[in-house]
Amino acid sequence: MNMSLIISQLINGLQSGSVYALIALGYSMVYGIIMLLNFAHGDIIMVGAYVAWLAMVNFALNPILAIILAIAACVLLGVVIEKVAYTPLRSSPRISLLITAIGVSFLLQNLAQLVFGAGSQRVPAMISGPSLTIAGQYVSFTAMITIVISVVSMLLLTLLVQKSKMGKAMRAVSEDMGAAQLMGISVNRTISFTFAVGSALAGIGSVLYCCAYPQASPTMGSMLGIKAFIAAVLGGIGSIPGAMIGGFCIGLAEAIISAVGLSVWKDGVVFAILIIVLVFKPTGILGKTMTEKV
Amino acid sequence: MSINKKIIPMPLRYIINAVLFGAFLYIMNHIISSGIISKYYSGVISLIGIYIILAVSLNVATGYLGQLPLGHAGFMVIGAYTSAIIMKSVAAGSTGVAFPFALLAGGILAGVFGLIIGIPALRLRGDYLAILTLGFGEIIRVILLNIDNVLGFTLTNGAAGLQKIPKTTTFLITFICVGITIFAIHTLMKSRHGRAILSIRENEIAAEACGINTTYYKTLGFVVSAFFAGIAGGLFAGYIGILSPSDFGFMKSIEILVMVVLGGMGSMIGSVLSATVLTALPELLRSFERYRMVVYSLILVIVMIFKPSGLFGTYDFSLNSLLDKLILLFKGKRKNGQKNNEIKEGAEK
Secondary structure, eight states: OOHHHHHHHHHHHHHHHHHHHHHHHHHHHHHHHHHOOOTHHHHHHHHHHHHHHIIISSOOOHHHHHHHHHHHHHHHHHHHIIIIIIITTTTTHHHHHHHHHHHHHHHHHHHHHHHOOOSSSEEEOOOOOOOOTTTEEEOHHHHHHHHHHHHHHHHHHHHHHHHHHHHHHHHHHHHOHHHHHHTOOOOHHHHHHHHHHHHHHHHHHHHHHHHHHHHTTTTTHHHHHHHHHHHHHHOOOOHHHHHHHHHHHHHHHHHHHHHOOOOOGHHHOOOOHHHHHHHHHHTTTOOOOOOOOO | OOOOSSOOOOOHHHHHHHHHHHHHHHHHHHHHHTSSSOHHHHHHHHHHHHHHHHHHHHIIIIIISSOOOOOHHHHHHHHHHHHHHHHHHHHHGGGGHHHHHHHHHHHHHHHHHHHHHHHHTTTTTHHHHHHHHHHHHHHHHHHHHHHHHHHOOSSSSSSGBOOOOOOOOOOHHHHHHHHHHHHHHHHHHHHHHHHHHHHHHOOOOHHTTTTTOOOOOOOOHHHHHHHHHHHHHHHHHHHHHHHHHHGHHHHHHHHHHHHHHHHTTOOOOHHHHHHHHHHHHHHHGGGGGGHHHHHHHHHHHHHHHTTTTTTTOOOOOOHHHHHHHHHHHHHHHHHHHHHHHHHHHHHOO
């Protein structure tokens, strides 16, 4: 195998890894705040892709508007799901919450299948620009923009969580919901805000994913979502840089497996990574050890 | 007088149930073999039996043990492939004799996988366990799709799957398996081990503090669940005749989970009834097929929000307890009647 092929695979890996990282952030934030594995998160991405497709193909809107619409739809959907399905269950056992999340995920998938059909739709290119040649290596514009946008989003999110008042509230709620409420923090609003931010990141992820693989299909979200969750677990649930590292690791691992000609085993290997991480270091690379409360 | 007192003595209770179940088998078998029910409907009845086994076995892990494995279809597919490979290799004449052994082999292999995945998985809890078992189910599927290329001989046939599996699943063998499954799980849950499993569901830390070996009992529950899922898989292979890995994805696990959740996690009768209804309904209403998964997912969300315990909660039906109550009621009435008569007689005197 020659060098340039390896490098181009690595760039592919970084590109899909940054999409995973963006989605993993949503999982990580929601898990951090209400201890819920939000299965529906992956399907929010699917809805975002369909909105972008509808806006561009059926309504012939310009790409920038389509991107904004897709992100707005994701935010709205995320908040609505939280209000309708998760809020009534906040005090029930976690297994009920998890089953509800699975139910919402399947509902979105099957509704999409009913409305748009089981086949996939081609999403037209949303971002275009000149491709670069760095040190003799061809790098596509979408790959660059994907990596840049995800790193920038990550930095902005870190600022939001660490510096803003809302970020402080988010950290307080994830630390101890009851105590946060006693300090005058509106728990409901904070949780909704978390879902909104997570879903906005999913919306950005959805647009970037469509740039790499220009297709929208009802089941595209489930595998993407699960892999992003694996990335979040690998990096350490609840940690922003962890999600980034986890996303890049998963993306690179996939690219390497494809490069050596074992692409049929790709999904299996990703799950094997999950199992190994969970068994040997369940807190992930950057996660904090959580003590169990009685 | 306590209600819980058993009037019908213990062996008799088993005998009553066994006789009634035997009569049910005999009558239904007679009806089916005499051709009163069409072949299509008798097939649906077998399918109902298979789903009952799946739901009841998942109920062990979800309802009684309180975990949420999402890889039940993975255990099912192991049983299905094992049984199908054995059945395809035996001579055409002896398929009837070999089938129970093939089923057993499928169940045991699924149980072994349950043990392999259970030991690491059960150290985790809640969401992590769910995602891990989900991953396991997907890995099984990927392996079944690609194992032939690696090993270099034809075993699972890749994406095309196994075809021309002898169709040996009959009503009788399916419902004998249903009976054995329900009996085994019922007696397990009524035993000391069952109470240990229930205590883990209620509070794992408290159970551990009481000296219950939680890892052992969690693994036990998991293996039992996997074993019966493997049996159901074998029956499914003999029912459908064609297997392909894509039929046993995450969707299938969720379908079974819906049955357990709707019936009530921890209720055997709930699992049996909801498996029956949810299998029969789409078969009877073919036009409903398009909306089936939408309705299933709505059921999950709505049941969880409005009645998280499911339709039956943890209620379990027991024919003998019902009989007990009837006998008590009857006796009570007669005694009251006698008393009234005595009073009347006294008054007359």
